[in-house]
Each structure stands twice: as structure tokens, then as C-alpha cells.
Amino acid sequence: MRNTYLWFMQLITGVLIAVLLGIHMVLMHLDAILGFLGVDVTKVTSWESMIERSNQGIWAGLYIALLAVVLYHALNGLRKVILELTPSARAGRVTTWVIVAFGIVTFIWCSYVPIALLSA
């Protein structure tokens, strides 16, 4: 049932992206909503504000979670597209391992900054 679990995870990550990306979009771009909530919108997109948020566990965790679900959702979707165009078992295996390796490297690379800031 490997493919069933992979598809189910695709479904779950899709929902999580909607939630996590929604929080990110509200925070970064929807000034009217933030203004209504009493947040200083001039400060939100500044460098200092970003560093300050990354120092807080909840925001760092939120961004790392968003990174993980986006990577899974996008790379699994890409894998399915490539598998459809590579009708051979060997090409399929190579594609899967290249994409898994790319996903792990990208996750480690991109989550390094918030983790480093948290531990600083």
C-alpha cells in the first residue's frame, strides 16, 4: 500500500499548505487584516522583524513545517509526472531516489538558517 500512503500524504500536505501558507500570506501581505488585529504593518516585512520571528520557536517551527510540507507536496507531484513520462522500472527507481535526495538536501539547506538562529 506504499502508493496509497504516498497519495494520502499528498492530500494531507495539501491541506497543511493551505493552512501554513495562509498564515504566512496573512502575516506578510494582507496589511488590512494585520492592521485590524493591531499589528504594526510597517515593521512586519523588515529584516529585524524577520530575524526576531526566526528566534521564536513557534515561528521557526511554522516555517520549517511549511518547508517540509511544500517540499513533499511539490516533489511527490513532480515524481508522479516524471514517472508517467518514463515508462521503465529502472528509470522510475532512479527518478525516485534523485528526487528523495534533492528533497533531503533542500530541506537541510533551507532549514539551517532558522535552526542556527534558534540555537544562537
Next chain:
Amino acid sequence: MDENNPITFKVQRYDPEHDDIPHFQEFVVPSSRYMTVLDGLLYIKENLDSSLAFRTSCRMAICGSCGMLINNYPHLACHTQIEEFHSDTLTVKPLPNLPIIKDLVVDLIQLFNTHKSIKPYILRQDAEEMGSPTVEYTQEPHALDAFLQFTHCVKCGICISACPTSASDRLFLGPQALSQCYRYCADNRDGGEKERFPVVDIDHGVWHCHLAGACSEACPKGVDPALAIQLLKRRMVSRAVALGKKQQPSSTVPSPAETKPKLPCPEFTVK
């Protein structure tokens, strides 16, 4: 359409022993009201060119032999009247997404092999009873309704020829086998999910369906393979995440002859 209105059949010809690529040949066929495309092809075969190759058998949309692309849409030739097209020209080609053997004859071996792979028969644990049945398995009308429409598949290959995923992925199991997989899993007499799910839970299996719905639109028997595939997906996820109640295969019941009282024999009218 006028009586005996001549119709031009543009038929794709291809003999792999002599031709490099397929080409078209035109035949003028006298048509009449209610004449089917298959009647036109039989006229060509009998009167104009006996070398034209196509499959046909029952002439009543039951055997699934005469699937072909008529005016760029897959139909059963015996189930399609010429006047439906409101045109004096018909283009007839073999079904796409399937290898051509000759002219309008395509190779359906892949379809039958895939169909066989999903074990299209009732699977149960009681092998002894299955081998030499002594009683009947319970099946109420609502249980039959759950899969009845999927039993109408005639294995003509039209759903595969209409499927965009089959066009791009030659390893895709195809809507025919996937819908038949659901048909047997949904049968309340069956207990073979564990044997069938690994067959369709592969990279080029049920999760590769794009849900284009072209199979359901093209099916000449009114089967809805896209619905079957969606229901199969739901069933597989339910089993994978342990949601939903898995029903045990139906139990056996004694034959009606044993349980129902014997009807009294009517009186003879002639003594």
C-alpha cells in the same frame, strides 16, 4: 439522410509487412437509413476490397470486437449509425493507445493480460466450497446495485483508447482493469482485496489516473470507469488508514430448494 445516399469511407490502412506508415483509402458506400458503420465496412469487405481487416462478431454491442475510431471518436461500429454523424464522409481509424495488427485490428493482448492480473473472479477463503459448490452465497439487491453497472464491461478497449493517461503512460493499468478491480472488490461475496490491492497499488496503477473522465464518456455500454476508480481509491485509503468498516464476505445460505416449502403440484386438468 436520403435513401442510398453515397457515403465516403476514409479508412486507415496499414499492413506492417508491406507499409512503413499508415495511409488512408477511400471507399464510396451506398447507405440507407439505420445503416451502421459496421454495415458499411462489411459492404466494403464483400464488394470493394476483401483485404480490409477489422474485427466483428455479434453485431449487437455485446462482444466488444468492433471498437474503432470513427470521425476521431471511439465507438463500437455495430452500435453507431452512419446518420448520427450528419456527414457524407466518415473517417475510420483503429483505436489509439493500442498497437495495430493490421488496418482496423488492434492488439488487445495487453488489455486481457492486465484484466487477468487483477483476478477478475470471486476470491474467498473457503476454497473447498468454491471448488465444488453445495450452497449459495447471500447477495441482497442493494449489494448487487453497488457494482452492477461495472459488470456491463465488454472489454472492447474503448475506455483505454479514450484515456489521456494511457496515451502518455504505456505502463498504466488502464480504466478497464481498474474498474473491474473495483467491481470484484465491491462484490459482497468476495474477500480478495488483499490479493488485488497490491496489483493496482503500483507506480503506474490506480493513483496514476488523472480523473479526466474520458473513459466514462466514451464507454458504449454506459459503464462509468472513472467512478469505479474513485471508489477504488476511497476503498484503498480506508483500508490503509483503518477507516470504515470492512465487511466480511457474505455467508452461505442453503439452496432455496432446501429452505422453501415445496409447492403443491397442481391438479391435473385432464384425468
